[in-house]
Amino acid sequence: MISLLVRNWWVFVARGAMAVLFGLIALFMPGVTMLSLVLVFAAYAVTDGILTIIGAVHAAREGERWSMLAFEGIADILLGAIAAAFPAVTVTVFVALVAAWALITGSLMLAAAFEIDADHGRWWLVLGGAASLVYGALLVTAPAIGALVLTWWIGAYALVFGIALLALSFRLRAKFKASPLGKLA
Secondary structure (H helix, E strand, O other), X not given: OHHHHHHOHHHHHHHHHHHHHHHHHHHHOOOOOHHHHHHHHHHHHHHHHHHHHHXXXXXXXXXXXXXXXXXXXXXXXXXXXXXXXXXXXXXXXXXXXXXHHHHHHHHHHHHHHOOOOHHHOHHXXXXXXXXXXXXXXXXXXXXXXXXXXXXXXXXHHHHHHHHHHHHHHHHHHHHHHHOHHHHHO
């Protein structure tokens, strides 16, 4: 899995950049209605799931461990599709959906983190997974929060998560550039 992550460092750049962009939109456009937030979240979750599954497919081709990445991608796509199919759900149900998504993907990301070596950026994956778990727990403990506060929470979470993935991608890119394949590129 390590060589796969190093060769495909750009997937983490794409995921991190998307998360940062999503976070900035959520923080600086708090007047967006909850319906719009549901649709933006659905698009983000589905796209993140597709990119994660691409990483899992690359891992499977290389004979590396891929199951946790595949499960995370599937969870992202399913939860994003549910959000898109039922955009008029109540705010409370949406909060529960986002909380479940954060808890599930955070757990899977933490599990995946311990399948790679520490010097390949394990702790950045741990940070991203921990941010997901903390965010999910906050939503579970305060389900009746207002749309504005939810927007800020999801924006702050997406920024931390995106920055963690970008930092991981830079670490993986440095490993790639130092590898024989990176010297040929």
